[in-house]
Every structure is written in C-alpha cells, then in structure tokens.
Amino acid sequence: MNIKKKIEQANEVALERMSNVQPILVDIELEAMNVIPAMDKKTILHAGPPIDWGRMCGPTQGAIAGILVYEGLAANIEEGYELAASGEIKFDCNHDHDTVGPMTGVTSPHQPVFVLEDRENGRKSYCTLNEGRGKVLRFGGWDFEVLDRLNWMKDILAPALKKAVNHAKGIDIKSIISESLHMGDEAHNRNRSGSYLFMREITPHLMDTVDVSTAKEVFLFLTQNADIFNLNLSMPHSKLIADAARDIDYCSLVVAMARNGTDIGIQVSALGREWFTSPATMVDGLYFPGFSEEDACPDLGDSTISEVIGIGGFSMASSPAIVSFVGGSASEAVSRTERMYEITAGKSKTFTIPSLNFRGAPTGIDIRKVVELNEPPLINTGIAHKEAGIGQIGAGLTSAPLEMFHEALKSFGKKYL
Amino acid sequence: MFSVKTHIIRQLYRDSVQLMRAASAANKLEGIKIASVFMGTPKNKSLLEEVGLLTPEAQNAKSNDIIISVHADTKSNASKAIQYIIDLISQEVTTLKEVAIYRSIRGALTGLTDANLAVISIPGEFAARETRLALEQNLNVMLFSDNVPIEDEIALKNKAHEEGLIVMGPDCGTAMIKNVGLGFANVVMPGPIGIVAASGTGTQEVMVLCHQRGIGVTHAIGTGSRDIKDSVGGVTMIDGLHGLDHDPTVQSIVIVSKPPDNKTLQKVLEEVQICSKPVIINFLGKKAGYCDHPGKTLTVNTLEEVAYSASHFIQSKELKRISVIFDDYEEIKRILSKTKSILMPEQKYIRGLFAGGTFTYEAAMIISDILRPTESLWTNVNLGGTKQIENPNMSREHTLIDMGADEFTVGKPHPMIDQTERTRRFLKEIKDPQTAVILIDFVFGWGSHIDPLTDMQDAFTQWELLDRNIPIVTHLCGTELDPQDLNKSIPTLEDLGIYVMPTNAQAARLAALIATRGDLNQLMK
Amino acid sequence: MEKLDKLLSTGPKVLNIGLQSFYESCETQGIPTVHIRWEPPAQGNPELLSLLDKLL
Structure with missing residues (x-):
C-alpha cells in the first residue's frame, strides 16, 4: 500500500477514535498530586510546550511564584520567585501529564482538579477549576485576593462540587459542549451557554448533597463567572478526545497545540511526544479600557486544545458574537470556519454548526494540508498582561505560525520516507 | 531630486495581474517616474534591478512578500503612491473575501x-x-x-x-x-x-x-x-x-x-x-x-x-475552399487612392503592433507575399520568409511585432489585458518619418481589456495632431455580443479616420498595399 | 474519452484557480463555478513541496 493511502487510513482511524470518546466528569480530586501522573510535591505544571524558568513569560513566572506561596513552599511572593529560580522545583508541561490549563495553566500538587474519564478505555484527563474573571492566577495574578480565592475554591467550591458530581455518578461533558455550540458558544472564548448547561446538570445533585448556604455560595460563584467557568471542563474534555488520536502510526494529525507565552508548539500523532515549536504570536483583539497591544503578553495557554478537536476558532461560525473581537461580521465568522475545513481531515459527528446547515465542525488538523495551503489554524483566545500580577487585559483572535508545521512535516517525512 | 522608496508587505500573496493593475494605476499618479508592485521572487527582483528599484529592503523580501517600489520626484509623492497601492491591494482583498472561501x-x-x-x-x-x-x-x-x-x-x-x-x-x-x-x-x-x-x-x-x-x-x-x-x-x-x-x-x-x-x-x-x-x-x-x-x-x-x-x-453542405481578397473592393480602391495621395515619399514602411500572436504570424505570411522580393519584413514570430528582428523594441523597415511575446510579457501583463506597452510603442512609431501605415489589432471578449479603444484615446489624439498623415489599418476581433460591443466600436474608429477591416488577413493585405503603393490588380492574379 | 464527452455534452462546471476575472466571466455567463483562493503551496519551498508530493 502506498504511503499516501496509509496516511489517509491512519487519519481516518484517528477521527473514528476521537469521535468515539465520551468524556465524563467523574470526580473532583482535591489534591492534584494524588491523580496526575508523575507529579510530586515539588512539581509545578504549566501550559504550552516545555520551557525553562528563565525563558518563561512574566505571567507564568508570576503564577508559579504565587502558587508556591499557595502550596506553602514560599512565605511570600519574593520567596516564591527565588524558589522557582533555585532549580529545586521541577517544571513540566501539562500536556505530558494528561492535564491541560488555560493561560499560564499552572497546576500545583495541592490544587483541586476536575477528573474526566472516557469510560470505554479508562483514559483520564485533568484540569484545575476556573477562578473566574478579574485578577486571577491563570493570568499571572498572585496577590492576597487571588490566593484567598484559590483557598476558598479548595475548601468550599471543590468539595461541594465533588459531592454533587459523585452523587450524579458523573456528568456527560461532551453533550454539554455539543449543545452549547447551538447556543452561541464556540467553547473557547465564549463558554456562557456551556456554564449554564453545567449548572442545570449539577443543581439537583448539589441540592441533595450540600447545605443551603454552601449551595448558594457555589451558585453565586458559578453565575458570576458563567462566561468562563465551563472552559475548564471543555478543555480536559477536548484533551481526552485529542489524546485518543495519539500514537497512531502514519497519522499526520495534530494531537496537541499549546502556548506558554514564549513558544507555541504542536505534537503530531505519529511523532510521539516531540514538540515542534515557533515563537508565540501576538493576539489581534479587543482590550479592556486602559490597556493596549503594548501591554499584551504573546499568546498563552493550553486552551488551543479546543481548536485541535474542531471547536473554538474552528467553530467560529457557531459564535458570530466573537467575531467582533476583530471587527468582523457574521459572514466573516462563517468564512473562518470554512477555511478550517481546508486543513482538517474530516467533520465532527458530534459538534455541528447551525449556520452551516448543521455541518460537522472541521476536525483533525492535518499538518500536510496546513503546510500545503499556508493556511494556519485559527485560534480564539484571551490576552494576559505581559507583567505578572495584572491579569487579563483583553481577548481576541490569532493564528498558529506555519513554521512549526513545516518542521513537523520534515520530521514526518524523515520518519516515513 | 528624485526619490526611490520601497515598502514590503510581508506574507501576503496576490496574483501578478492584481499587482500589475495596481502598479499601472499608480504609474499615472503625479510625480511618479516608475511604480512597481511584485511578489518578491528572484525573477521579479531581477526585473526591479533593471529599473533601478531593487533597494536593500526589496532585496531582503521573501517570495511570499509583496514589494512595492516607487521612483518619484519627491519623497512625499513616493509615499502617496505607496499608500495608494496598499489601498488598492487591500481593496481587492475585501471583494475577494466575499467570493473565495476555498483554498484547494x-x-x-x-x-x-x-x-x-x-x-x-x-x-x-x-x-x-x-x-x-x-x-x-x-x-x-x-x-x-x-x-x-x-x-x-x-x-x-x-x-x-x-x-x-x-x-x-x-x-x-x-x-x-x-x-x-x-x-x-x-x-x-x-x-x-x-x-x-x-x-x-x-x-x-x-x-x-x-x-x-x-x-x-x-x-x-x-x-x-x-x-x-x-x-x-x-x-x-x-x-x-x-x-x-x-x-x-x-x-x-x-x-x-x-x-x-x-x-x-x-x-x-x-x-x-x-x-x-x-x-x-x-x-x-x-x-x-x-x-x-x-x-x-x-x-x-x-x-x-x-x-x-x-x-x-x-x-x-458543400465542402469547398472559399477565398476572398477583400469583402468590399470598391471601398479598398477608394482607400488606396486616398492614401497614395497623402503619403510622403519617405513614408515607406508598415509598422504592425499586435496583441494576438497568431494575428502577427498570419499577417506576416500575407504581407511577405505581397512585398517586393527586395523588401525585408522583420518580425519576432519566427516565420520562414521573414527576418527575425534582433531588438524587438526597435522597428526597422517593415516590422510586425507580437507584443504578447515572451520578451514583452515576463513580469508584465499581456497586451490584450493592458495596452500600456503597446500604446507607448504606437506613439514611437507615429513619430518615425518612415512609417507609412500602422497595422494594429484589437481583441475583444471575456478576459480582454474592457475598453481598449478608449484606453488608446489619448494616443489617437496625438496621432490626429501629427503634421503628417499616417493611415491606421485595424481589425477588431469581436462581436456585437462581446462586453466591448463591436457595433459601438467600429463607428468610434471610423469617425477618427481609422480603416477597420473585417478580418486580420484583409487588414494585412490593405496595409501592405498602402505601404507599397500597390493596387488591387496585383492581388487578383 | 468518456469524461471529455460528458464535459462537452453537459457543459462546464468550473473550479477556477488563479485569475479572479476568469471566475467572474464564468459567473456572468451563468455557469456553476467556484473560485479557489490560490497561493504558492508551502510558500514555494522546494523541500516542503517535494515532501508534499510524496505524502499528500
């Protein structure tokens, strides 16, 4: 059989496996190190491809210094920076630990995490709980207010949701995401409908398992942060789906795409754990009052796992409201999605797009097609301030640089030709 | 004080026709000596070098970058032209966006x-x-x-x-x-x-x-x-x-x-x-x-x-070779007697400027048959019985030039789309005292210049103002259904005193007879 | 020959790759046509192009 056919077949297999994944939120683990593989008290995970402390962007460094205080390994933020720089802490990327995290994506041993499972094969993925908008750790915030909220999440929010999730015997996240695409979300920059759908699922179980005042606290938090809360469920859900396509011989599809604010990188199914990286791009977006592009940190976070499975930027046609980020029109949203069909292997059976007559979302980024057409995957994303401690300053759109796809294709060629 | 200015648009591809259209429009702006817009390929860079527009920035551009290079009388005119070109190029993007979603x-x-x-x-x-x-x-x-x-x-x-x-x-x-x-x-x-x-x-x-x-x-x-x-x-x-x-x-x-x-x-x-x-x-x-x-x-x-x-x-239902020399002999006689009387003795040569390659070739065949054996016909079409011209930019004696040949169209649009080069050449030929007749074709239809006659209006005006008479013989390859509309075009030319022939062959014959002061009888035998 | 014969009997349904004016003239003549926004593949890089010829 010729190599082109082998690749086509491998990609078909990948799509089939991705489509068969049923990500269920099965639990909330109160201490990440108990479930995340190869993690110990001195391991801090971050978004994007692997990176040394010295090359990390401002927000990631700030988030790490902050989380070391949260972990009790440093007494204050200055000590946090010192400890992080000392070499005593092991840093690694989320993706290589079955984990994802938005923006800086910092995941520490004693943070609570969502546990998603594909019950068919027992594969799992993990993600911290979303802190909401405002000054938050995932954007490099680290002051008292940030740490206070993290502790509240660990002590109140996570245990309450854990009880409810356990009582529910699991919550189907895939059906929440696919329904939310019909309600104006693209499940990356807009998550409001998904958050409401999650609340619908969790409410009866919460009422059955926690006292009224706790339930009220949880509801208030979820409502206030509805536009973003579901992202941290959507992401591990996407991760579980993408991971199903890993390590298929001859498969030329991207299985991970992530940024650490310095680099952006991809992993390709047939090429194992190797990262192909390019410098992270700047985001073309809308800024909160008082901020501008000059303040922005380059593109950041594991959230591009959304685009890997065909939602987010790839399902822009589902969420015309998001196009206003680049001053676009509804037809611009459709055109962005149409372009993504050109670089993907197939259409999703689960995620469908109303404005395209319920056509399946473009799924499975094929590095060959990206290189051939010079058509970069389109990304929807938030924007962090380049300095630590300030947080989110806007949101917008960007595209993945082509160079890393060139390198990946060369490596693919080296392996198979 | 001339100024050369270069602007690079990174990672943007436009097809050469769009770019050249932009350049052509910018060339008409005030104070512009040359404006060029190219993708930054090595071939295009060598074109820029020839016209002295290969600045260091242009040299550094990549194949997927657009190079805008402008030679103008002042810096500010150069900048204006560059902005004008950028606007033109981006305009096409918006229309393109509506049309094109597909990439492969x-x-x-x-x-x-x-x-x-x-x-x-x-x-x-x-x-x-x-x-x-x-x-x-x-x-x-x-x-x-x-x-x-x-x-x-x-x-x-x-x-x-x-x-x-x-x-x-x-x-x-x-x-x-x-x-x-x-x-x-x-x-x-x-x-x-x-x-x-x-x-x-x-x-x-x-x-x-x-x-x-x-x-x-x-x-x-x-x-x-x-x-x-x-x-x-x-x-x-x-x-x-x-x-x-x-x-x-x-x-x-x-x-x-x-x-x-x-x-x-x-x-x-x-x-x-x-x-x-x-x-x-x-x-x-x-x-x-x-x-x-x-x-x-x-x-x-x-x-x-x-x-x-x-x-x-x-x-x-009869399969038979139908040959004509002219559709309308009386008209030809009238034209020949008129042109004989107005041409100066030194006006001896045909100058043919063609958009159609086959038209050049066919006209060369016909004309070389009519010319006296002592006369030479120079062309750039490689035809037995004619002489291959060394410098196609310079006419000598009887000359027919296919302006759509490679030497004219590398990095430049075909004369059926853009007549700039041919019009320039036309103006040169009518200043040559030896030019007896200009032979020129216009090709209508989809894809061609939407209004080639109006495009040459200024050149025709200069021709009318000459102190000598140089007859122009032309053939319009077109129909009344074409976007350029043949029925509207023929009177436009005839009003100017240009002779419009029904076929390329007849146009070639007429031009040859005019230049040689020949008459119909010599073709009848 | 069959596919050419079919083209001649049904008339053209065109994918246009390159000059947009050709797309526009097909549109004006009322035939089904789609325009492809073409760019040099792999940014014209010969090494990548030769890989693509073997892999895609």
Whole structure:
C-alpha cells in the first residue's frame, strides 16, 4: 500500500477514535498530586510546550511564584520567585501529564482538579477549576485576593462540587459542549451557554448533597463567572478526545497545540511526544479600557486544545458574537470556519454548526494540508498582561505560525520516507 | 531630486495581474517616474534591478512578500503612491473575501461536487502540480499558465488520456465548452461548428468570423502551443478531435494550428480521416492542398478561409475552399487612392503592433507575399520568409511585432489585458518619418481589456495632431455580443479616420498595399 | 474519452484557480463555478513541496 493511502487510513482511524470518546466528569480530586501522573510535591505544571524558568513569560513566572506561596513552599511572593529560580522545583508541561490549563495553566500538587474519564478505555484527563474573571492566577495574578480565592475554591467550591458530581455518578461533558455550540458558544472564548448547561446538570445533585448556604455560595460563584467557568471542563474534555488520536502510526494529525507565552508548539500523532515549536504570536483583539497591544503578553495557554478537536476558532461560525473581537461580521465568522475545513481531515459527528446547515465542525488538523495551503489554524483566545500580577487585559483572535508545521512535516517525512 | 522608496508587505500573496493593475494605476499618479508592485521572487527582483528599484529592503523580501517600489520626484509623492497601492491591494482583498472561501481543489469540490473542469491560471512552476491534483479528482483541465516544463506537459496529457480526460494547454488562452467562453473568448451564438486549435487568437478569429456569417460555435478546444510537437504527439488535438466527432451538436470540425512536427502531422491527418464529420484544416503557413478529400477534409490557408469555408459548408453542405481578397473592393480602391495621395515619399514602411500572436504570424505570411522580393519584413514570430528582428523594441523597415511575446510579457501583463506597452510603442512609431501605415489589432471578449479603444484615446489624439498623415489599418476581433460591443466600436474608429477591416488577413493585405503603393490588380492574379 | 464527452455534452462546471476575472466571466455567463483562493503551496519551498508530493 502506498504511503499516501496509509496516511489517509491512519487519519481516518484517528477521527473514528476521537469521535468515539465520551468524556465524563467523574470526580473532583482535591489534591492534584494524588491523580496526575508523575507529579510530586515539588512539581509545578504549566501550559504550552516545555520551557525553562528563565525563558518563561512574566505571567507564568508570576503564577508559579504565587502558587508556591499557595502550596506553602514560599512565605511570600519574593520567596516564591527565588524558589522557582533555585532549580529545586521541577517544571513540566501539562500536556505530558494528561492535564491541560488555560493561560499560564499552572497546576500545583495541592490544587483541586476536575477528573474526566472516557469510560470505554479508562483514559483520564485533568484540569484545575476556573477562578473566574478579574485578577486571577491563570493570568499571572498572585496577590492576597487571588490566593484567598484559590483557598476558598479548595475548601468550599471543590468539595461541594465533588459531592454533587459523585452523587450524579458523573456528568456527560461532551453533550454539554455539543449543545452549547447551538447556543452561541464556540467553547473557547465564549463558554456562557456551556456554564449554564453545567449548572442545570449539577443543581439537583448539589441540592441533595450540600447545605443551603454552601449551595448558594457555589451558585453565586458559578453565575458570576458563567462566561468562563465551563472552559475548564471543555478543555480536559477536548484533551481526552485529542489524546485518543495519539500514537497512531502514519497519522499526520495534530494531537496537541499549546502556548506558554514564549513558544507555541504542536505534537503530531505519529511523532510521539516531540514538540515542534515557533515563537508565540501576538493576539489581534479587543482590550479592556486602559490597556493596549503594548501591554499584551504573546499568546498563552493550553486552551488551543479546543481548536485541535474542531471547536473554538474552528467553530467560529457557531459564535458570530466573537467575531467582533476583530471587527468582523457574521459572514466573516462563517468564512473562518470554512477555511478550517481546508486543513482538517474530516467533520465532527458530534459538534455541528447551525449556520452551516448543521455541518460537522472541521476536525483533525492535518499538518500536510496546513503546510500545503499556508493556511494556519485559527485560534480564539484571551490576552494576559505581559507583567505578572495584572491579569487579563483583553481577548481576541490569532493564528498558529506555519513554521512549526513545516518542521513537523520534515520530521514526518524523515520518519516515513 | 528624485526619490526611490520601497515598502514590503510581508506574507501576503496576490496574483501578478492584481499587482500589475495596481502598479499601472499608480504609474499615472503625479510625480511618479516608475511604480512597481511584485511578489518578491528572484525573477521579479531581477526585473526591479533593471529599473533601478531593487533597494536593500526589496532585496531582503521573501517570495511570499509583496514589494512595492516607487521612483518619484519627491519623497512625499513616493509615499502617496505607496499608500495608494496598499489601498488598492487591500481593496481587492475585501471583494475577494466575499467570493473565495476555498483554498484547494479538494475543498472547492465540497462546494461544487459535480465540477468537471478546472481552469488553472497560476505561475507555471506550480501549474503542473495543480493540474495533477485536478486530474486525480477526475477533472478536465484548461491550463492557461505557460512556462510549464514540457516533461510535465507530456506526463499530464498522457495521464489525462488514460483517464478519458483532457488537458487543454499549457498556454491555452482560449476555449469554449458548450458555448461558454473560458479564458479569452468572444461571445458568439451557439451552433454547428467545433474547433480544436493550438492558437488562442486564431480560435477567436474563427469563432468571430463564423458568428458574423450567421454560424454559431459550440466548442473550441485549445491544445496549447506545444501539443503538436512530436515529443507531445498531439494528444490533446487528437482527443479533442474525437470529442467533437462524438458530440451531436457539431456538424463540422475546424483545426487551427501552426503545422505540427512531421510524425504528429501524419498522425493527426490519419485521425482526421476517420472522423465521421467534415474537417477543415488550417495549419498556418502550410500551403493548402495537402489533405483534401471531397466531402471529408479540406485544407485552407488563412483563418478567414477557415471561417468562410466552414460557413459555406453549413449553409450549402458543400465542402469547398472559399477565398476572398477583400469583402468590399470598391471601398479598398477608394482607400488606396486616398492614401497614395497623402503619403510622403519617405513614408515607406508598415509598422504592425499586435496583441494576438497568431494575428502577427498570419499577417506576416500575407504581407511577405505581397512585398517586393527586395523588401525585408522583420518580425519576432519566427516565420520562414521573414527576418527575425534582433531588438524587438526597435522597428526597422517593415516590422510586425507580437507584443504578447515572451520578451514583452515576463513580469508584465499581456497586451490584450493592458495596452500600456503597446500604446507607448504606437506613439514611437507615429513619430518615425518612415512609417507609412500602422497595422494594429484589437481583441475583444471575456478576459480582454474592457475598453481598449478608449484606453488608446489619448494616443489617437496625438496621432490626429501629427503634421503628417499616417493611415491606421485595424481589425477588431469581436462581436456585437462581446462586453466591448463591436457595433459601438467600429463607428468610434471610423469617425477618427481609422480603416477597420473585417478580418486580420484583409487588414494585412490593405496595409501592405498602402505601404507599397500597390493596387488591387496585383492581388487578383 | 468518456469524461471529455460528458464535459462537452453537459457543459462546464468550473473550479477556477488563479485569475479572479476568469471566475467572474464564468459567473456572468451563468455557469456553476467556484473560485479557489490560490497561493504558492508551502510558500514555494522546494523541500516542503517535494515532501508534499510524496505524502499528500
């Protein structure tokens, strides 16, 4: 059989496996190190491809210094920076630990995490709980207010949701995401409908398992942060789906795409754990009052796992409201999605797009097609301030640089030709 | 104080026509000596170097960057021109965005699932790849691009032949399928004629002349200029011939081409004879009579004879060579007597400036037959009996120039689209005291300049103001259905005192008679 | 030959790759046509192009 056919077949297999994944939120683990593989008290995970402390962007460094205080390994933020720089802490990327995290994506041993499972094969993925908008750790915030909220999440929010999730015997996240695409979300920059759908699922179980005042606290938090809360469920859900396509011989599809604010990188199914990286791009977006592009940190976070499975930027046609980020029109949203069909292997059976007559979302980024057409995957994303401690300053759109796809294709060629 | 300014737009691709259109518009701005807009390929850089616009920034541009380089009288005019060009280029993006979502043949097939033809007009170095992809998707191909390596042409045509598909081209400028014009094609009525041709403007002339004689054309299959070489073997010509033979709407088949290489000629003539329909053959430059079989095949000498004989056949069912010298002899006599009286003794030479390659070739054939043996005809078309001009930018004695030849079109648009170069040359020729007559063609139809006559208005005005009379003889290859509208165009030219001939051949004859002070009788024998 | 014969009998349904004016003239003539926004594949890089020829 010729190599082109082998690749086509491998990609078909990948799509089939991705489509068969049923990500269920099965639990909330109160201490990440108990479930995340190869993690110990001195391991801090971050978004994007692997990176040394010295090359990390401002927000990631700030988030790490902050989380070391949260972990009790440093007494204050200055000590946090010192400890992080000392070499005593092991840093690694989320993706290589079955984990994802938005923006800086910092995941520490004693943070609570969502546990998603594909019950068919027992594969799992993990993600911290979303802190909401405002000054938050995932954007490099680290002051008292940030740490206070993290502790509240660990002590109140996570245990309450854990009880409810356990009582529910699991919550189907895939059906929440696919329904939310019909309600104006693209499940990356807009998550409001998904958050409401999650609340619908969790409410009866919460009422059955926690006292009224706790339930009220949880509801208030979820409502206030509805536009973003579901992202941290959507992401591990996407991760579980993408991971199903890993390590298929001859498969030329991207299985991970992530940024650490310095680099952006991809992993390709047939090429194992190797990262192909390019410098992270700047985001073309809308800024909160008082901020501008000059303040922005380059593109950041594991959230591009959304685009890997065909939602987010790839399902822009589902969420015309998001196009206003680049001053676009509804037809611009459709055109962005149409372009993504050109670089993907197939259409999703689960995620469908109303404005395209319920056509399946473009799924499975094929590095060959990206290189051939010079058509970069389109990304929807938030924007962090380049300095630590300030947080989110806007949101917008960007595209993945082509160079890393060139390198990946060369490596693919080296392996198979 | 002249100023050269360069601006690079990174990672943006636009096709050369768009870029040149922008450059052409910017060249008309105040204070601009030269404005150029190119993709940053090595070839384009060498073009920039020639005109002194290869600045260090331009030198550093990549193939996927757009280089805007402007030579102007002041810095501020240069900046203005650059901004003007940027605006023009980005304007096209917005319209393009509405139109184009698809990026590949694969993708476009999801939008038009029953597509059966890919029309490809991209730089030659990439054209073979795209053609291969189209054939793999079971698409016939019209390949407009030139500069495709001949090995690729051979491989693609053989692959197409095996699959029952056809590759028209490379370098196929004109085609018509079921009366739909593709590339450069005139709007003609549908009808019983089917054409297979290696020549674009040759095809246009035949379809236009048939139309004018009340006979429609259904198909015109272009083969590209190299199909008739023995290395290619006439694959497209022969497959096209059979395609036309199978199509019930076609009653008579026409072949227009330069003479094929020997082996291919034999092969084509054999295939012609097994056709079930009459075939009229014009291998330009090959004297008629080499393959005449009553009722089955007929050879002719000119494009005009093709159309006249084909329409005669359709109207009378008689397959016979119809030759004319002029449609209207009285008119010609009147013109000749007038021009004889106004030309100065030193006005001796024909200067022909053509947009159509085949028009140049055919005119050269006709004119060299009329000229006295002592006179030389210089051309850039490589035709026996004429002399090959060393510097095509400089006329000498009788000169006919194909302004669409490679030496004029590398990095520049074809004169059928953009007449800037030809108009410049026109102005030069009318200042030459030895010019006796200007011979010029206008090719109408889809793809061509939308208003070529108005485009030359200023040049014609300068011509009118000359202190000498230089007759202009022209032929409009067009119909009243074309976007340029023949019926409106003829009076425009005639009002200026320009002689409009019904065919290219007749225009060539008239020009030769004017320049040589000849008369009709010498053509009658 | 069958596919050419079919083209001639049904008429052209065109994918246009390159000059937009050719797309526009097909549109004006009322035939089904789709325009492809073409760029040099792999940014014209010969090494990548040769890989693509083997892999895609």
